[in-house]
Amino acid sequence: MENKANDVTKMTALLAATLAAFLVPFMGSSLNVALPTIGNEFAADAILLSWISASFLLASAIFTLPFGRIADIYGLKRIFTCGIITYTVFSFLSGTAPSAMSLIIFRAFQGIGASMMFGTGVAILTSVFPLAERGKALGINLAGVYFGLSIGPFLGGIMTQYLGWRSIFFLNVLLGVIVISFVILRLKGEWAECMGEKFDLKSAVVYSFTLLLLMYGFSSLPGTLGIILTVMGIIGIIVFILVDTKVDNPLLDMDLFLKNKVFALSNLAALINYSTTTGAVFLLSLYLQYILGYTPQKAGLVLLPLPLIMVIVSPIAGELSDKIDPRILASVGMALTAVGLSFFSYVGFFTALPYVIAGQLVLGSGFALFSSPNTNAIMGSVKKRNYGVASATASTMRLSGQVLSFGIIILIFSLLIGKVQITPDTYFNLLGSIRVAFKVFAVACFMGILTTAYGKISSI
Template sequence: MTPNVSTPIVSNDIKIAALLAATIASFFTPFMGSSVNIALPSIGLDFGADAIILNWVTNGFLLAAAIFAVPFGRVADIHGMKKIFTYGIILFTVASLLCALSPTAYTLIGSRILQGIGSAMIFVTGLAIISSVYPPHHRGKAIGINVAAVYVGLSFGPVLGGLMTQYLGWRSLFLLMIPFGLLVTAIVFWKLNDEWAASRGEKFDYVGSILYSLMLFLVMYGFSSLPQIDGWAMLILGIVGFVAFIRWELKAKSPVFNVRLFKNTAFTFSSLAALINYSATFAVTLLLSYYLQFIKGLEPQAAGLILVAQPIIMAITAPIAGRMSDRFDARLIATTGMATVTLALFTLTFIDGNTPLNDIIIGLGVLGLGFGLFSSPNTNVIMGSVERRFYGVASATVSTMRLIGQTMSIGIATLVFSLFIGRVQLTPDQYPALLESIQLCFVVFTALCFIGVFVSWWRGEKKDVENGG
């Protein structure tokens, strides 16, 4: 591959506008995803929906976002980052209005799928635009701010979502997205006059896109259905589809996903480290929410206030770590972060009914510190290890690793709960089994992150392609 000589000179106004638009979008899209989870009981009561239907309110969003991330990343490389980002914001905003006005659970699920598609368009382009306008020596700082917004959105969602659902109703969550969407759209049209399309004129790989979408659907849906037989069947079919996808992409002239990027050690191990990190941490909020409300007997608002310890520390740490990764070895910073997350998860394996709340808060604080130290430098390595014409695909990879990791994390928790508790409503008699399930989940997550420490270190030192590294 022939690296670009340098990042084109971009005015400070455009840099600030790009960072502002991408960061606002990076907050409200994951906020939407996580805040809806706490509103599901209220949605179920309004529509008389069962647990399976309610699960699709969340799963439909995650599946759509993951399935469309890579194809839209390639479309953005060919037709323009700003164009796809803008269309994504508009689609997400319109879908939010449709969600708020949904008369049935099924129309809500359909609108959430549209939201997921819009979210995919936003995430694969927002990070790529930031990488396009900021030179390598300043990119880590900008990515750190963007990553902080993602985690703040994911983590604050349950807290603010609970308050809004309790006092304003669940539909207010979707209505809140409309002014955010309009604000970002205004920033794009007002300030972002440039366009970024490093692969303009190349053909789009329709066959590869279809294979990718089917493969990912089978894998994600199958994993979320374990340990049922149909879950295993879909998972096996998904693996077969993955092999077919790789074979096609290797011979395609203009692949939707250039799998040869994985010959790049930094890109491969950084992507794998991100997948492991999300797989080991996304369900932590869910597990501790159950623990605090069922085992400790706290009200939802009180539980939410405790859980906010993590995003506060993370939001402070992520921008600092991103800036540090511009100056020092990003591998060392990210690996230190992964090790810190491992330590925090290990301490949580010992929780029981008598664990002081202060210990939980400290554990969450350490977890937030690890999050912040890992995410920004790791993302900086991914974006810095590819040519500019692959920014859309690299950005899509970051989003896909996050979404697959989130699904796997919830899938692991669901599998453990199914084995220990079964598919029944929780009652006080089952609280001991619930506590055992939570403890086992933390053991599994700790083991995953421990492996992630070595994966993070094996990536090698950060070398920016643009700098000829």
């Protein structure tokens, strides 16, 4: 009877976490296709358009780790539920935004809600699934992410073309209500391995402010303000480490990085991987609609192979990581990702469609082969009491990488295009910017192979 109850808990947790995992990438990938339409409605330049995505990622990155620690203390399910509610409310407000700036602000609050889910969903799965089944569960969870990425561009393109871009947010509201009802009514139990411990507010404030300075500063380079904020952010990291190591219940146990090589290197690999891949769909969406002249619907259809191959490969990669050292799989995935990114550094005004599709298949296969084994390696390297923080740390690396990715794009756009609205007169510079961005991402990803390989070699 107890085993049956455990099986129900596992399946319910998997469904709840996977449904929530679907929401955010579905929103993001749908919105990428809609950004040119939003830019036309609000007369927004390329940099402002980038911030519609970057504000969400920045807010998520800032709050994921603090909420991960809060979840370990007060309960994973409680914070998970609060996150879905917050995300749904600000999805509605984003759909009613009267300007690009208000949309950026609402997206930031939407990102705060998402940060509560990021720091808890994987932790709940890790808590209820035994080690032998964990990789498969994480693979299924990531398949939900990739399904959101898959259907997002296609459905988002259709909705943008026929119902307007605001309909994307309202659909997210409906999906959010479904997930809220599912979690509240069906997911039983609570997980709080650090109940009774104190939350270190001082470290949380220093951490959040530091990340804000660092991420916003980097996105403002090469200007003077960007340099100042980036330097202040680096100083803030040092201050955070000094503060966090002197408290009894730290926000982030630094021993996880200093004494756990697998945890440290796997997180660094995640940071590199996501910083090189996140901006790919955004860049391809601009390329297909501005350079090749595709409609939002057609662009969404062309972008379908990338996340679709992720849906197929991710569960397989997750299950393999239960049998093969996940760091080996992650290294192979990182290599394929680098090759896939290299494809798009050579696109032009007359690039054939099969070339674009082939590049997506290679990139998607590599990304899926990296992600679930990398997550399995991170979660399998820590004790149960650190699941919330470990999950949140992995999510923070992912989100920081995503923000960094858009920071690199914003920097390249600032240097090569400038703060002007995208018109046919700027298409040549836009194409050049897209090529440069993919070259930078490919080089960084090739360097990231050394990180995952070293993590394996150093443990032998």
